[in-house]
Amino acid sequence: MKYMLLIYGDERVWSSLSQEDMQKIYEAHRAYGEAMAKAGVMVDGAELKPVATATSVRFTGGRPRTVDGPFAETKEQLAGYYVIDVDHLDQAIEWAERMPGMTDGTVEIRPFAPVLAP
Amino acid sequence: MTDPTPLIERVARTDGPGILATLIRLTGDFDRAEDALQEAYARALMAWPREGAPDRPAAWLNTVSRRIAIDRLRRERSTAMLPADLACELDSVDKAHSIGDDRLRLLFVCCHPALPPDTRCTLALRTLGGLTTREIARAYVEPEATTAQRLVRAKRKIREARIPFEIPVLARLRERVEAVLTVLYVVFNEGYLCTDGRALLRPELVSEAIRLARLTVELLPGDAEAVGLLSLMLLTDARSGARLTGEGELVPLDEQDRTLWDRARIDEGVRLLDSAVARRTPGPYQIQAAIAALHATAANESATDWPQIAALYQALRVWTPTPVVELNAAVALGLATTLENALAGIVRLEARLELSHYHLLPAAKADVLRRMGRDVEAAASYRLALSLVTNLTERRYLERRLASLSKS
Numbered sequence: 001m002k003y004m005l006l007i008y009g010d011e012r013v014w015s016s017l018s019q020e021d022m023q024k025i026y027e028a029h030r031a032y033g034e035a036m037a038k039a040g041v042m043v044d045g046a047e048l049k050p051v052a053t054a055t056s057v058r059f060t061g062g063r064p065r066t067v068d069g070p071f072a073e074t075k076e077q078l079a080g081y082y083v084i085d086v087d088h089l090d091q092a093i094e095w096a097e098r099m100p101g102m103t104d105g106t107v108e109i110r111p112f113a114p115v116l117a118p
Numbered sequence: 119m120t121d122p123t124p125l126i127e128r129v130a131r132t133d134g135p136g137i138l139a140t141l142i143r144l145t146g147d148f149d150r151a152e153d154a155l156q157e158a159y160a161r162a163l164m165a166w167p168r169e170g171a172p173d174r175p176a177a178w179l180n181t182v183s184r185r186i187a188i189d190r191l192r193r194e195r196s197t198a199m200l201p202a203d204l205a206c207e208l209d210s211v212d213k214a215h216s217i218g219d220d221r222l223r224l225l226f227v228c229c230h231p232a233l234p235p236d237t238r239c240t241l242a243l244r245t246l247g248g249l250t251t252r253e254i255a256r257a258y259v260e261p262e263a264t265t266a267q268r269l270v271r272a273k274r275k276i277r278e279a280r281i282p283f284e285i286p287v288l289a290r291l292r293e294r295v296e297a298v299l300t301v302l303y304v305v306f307n308e309g310y311l312c313t314d315g316r317a318l319l320r321p322e323l324v325s326e327a328i329r330l331a332r333l334t335v336e337l338l339p340g341d342a343e344a345v346g347l348l349s350l351m352l353l354t355d356a357r358s359g360a361r362l363t364g365e366g367e368l369v370p371l372d373e374q375d376r377t378l379w380d381r382a383r384i385d386e387g388v389r390l391l392d393s394a395v396a397r398r399t400p401g402p403y404q405i406q407a408a409i410a411a412l413h414a415t416a417a418n419e420s421a422t423d424w425p426q427i428a429a430l431y432q433a434l435r436v437w438t439p440t441p442v443v444e445l446n447a448a449v450a451l452g453l454a455t456t457l458e459n460a461l462a463g464i465v466r467l468e469a470r471l472e473l474s475h476y477h478l479l480p481a482a483k484a485d486v487l488r489r490m491g492r493d494v495e496a497a498a499s500y501r502l503a504l505s506l507v508t509n510l511t512e513r514r515y516l517e518r519r520l521a522s523l524s525k526s
Binding site: 001087088089090093109111113 | 230232278279280281282284286290
């Protein structure tokens with residue numbers, strides 16, 4: 001069963017970190033990714049650029065319109081994600097609890113919908 | 119043969135939840151499990167009058183519903199897997215899980231933190247308690263459609279997020295224990311005092327809640343509140359033999375024949391409570407158990423240690439300041455001091471909106487007024503309580519009280 005772990009946090013907190021502290025968190029993510037790979041659950045993962053770089057294509061009545069900014073302006077922003085393949089929700093929760101750099105913030109766990117047969 | 123419906127209903131009540139729990143584990147899906155069990159009941163309705171009821175009807179339903187579930191899974195997956203493989207697979211799944219308890223697993227699924235808190239009790243009452251959606255809706259005073267919708271969403275979440283049918287590891291048990299105890303207490307209370315229905319008690323719900331509480335204590339022997347809850351259940355259930363007359367009429371605590379109380383249960387409850395309190399991590403279940411213990415060990419009504427009970431209710435208010443606890447605290451304080459105090463406390467609570475549909479508030483007020491000899495006001499309060507009560511046994515009790523007033 002595939003789950004996406006969506007990492008939400010306050011960008012301002014992240015950008016105010018010292019170079020050294022950021023390096024520590026990147027290091028922790030590398031170790032985390034390696035642990036996932038070793039456990040055979042790692043599918044994919046990436047950090048996302050800040051929401052200032054976001055572009056949204058909004059649809060109204062079927063008509064697309066390109067606008068500046070993220071889907072919603074919120075206190076916490078989507079900062080990155082992992083995709084893991086585990087047996088069930090409790091295992092996904094265990095990985096989410098080990099997410100590096102989470103002093104505050106949220107990791108949302110979303111199961112993948114099955115791919116429909118053609 | 120006679121109509122098998124009463125027999126099927128009885129077996130459904132006593133053994134249905136256990137069979138369902140195993141079917142959920144086998145099929146990995148609540149809806150599939152429920153459908154298979156319903157189909158088994160339907161087949162029993164057809165087969166039993168023709169062939170005679172089986173000697174062990176629960177075992178019959180267990181086997182038949184399991185076969186139905188496997189057949190259906192086989193049909194769904196027939197393109198992907200050969201039937202023989204599937205049967206083997208299910209058998210091995212079954213053997214791997216033969217140790218342990220499916221209903222305990224089901225309890226932990228119902229209490230999973232990924233489910234909203236109000237959903238957990240609903241799901242537990244439906245699956246572990248075997249209550250119908252309508253009965254749960256009445257218990258929560260909500261439209262049946264709301265209850266049904268909540269159950270549908272919960273089952274979908276369990277299926278789609280894949281909440282495991284497992285007893286969590288110890289580290290996780292601790293974070294879930296509070297939810298588990300809450301759900302067990304709700305199941306117990308529904309068995310001890312049904313919101314709906316003709317009978318006051320559902321003994322099978324009470325004994326199942328006690329059984330699961332024992333298993334929870336075994337899983338978490340160090341948890342004082344788990345022990346406290348088990349103690350509370352035993353001390354409360356110990357009085358069940360004296361709560362009803364031979365005609366099924368409710369007997370209030372102060373009029374119960376205490377020789378009918380189950381001494382062995384009281385002793386076990388008190389012993390458990392002592393061991394819980396010795397851990398020095400107090401909590402609401404231990405406090406309620408302590409209150410129940412004071413009632414259970416008093417030689418008679420007048421020997422009851424009301425000052426101590428009133429003090430415990432004050433402590434309980436700190437943990438759970440619910441209107442119901444406030445009501446009990448007010449009454450206990452009154453019995454420890456003066457009836458005027460009790461009345462003043464109840465009147466203060468009448469202003470609280472969340473108690474406006476709670477029949478025990480006017481019932482308690484009526485009792486205090488009756489003891490004070492203010493019969494006319496007492497009668498008015500009994501009438502108000504009667505307009506709110508949903509349980510028939512409680513209704514008859516209130517009617518008797520009202521009738522005895524007008525006689526005097």
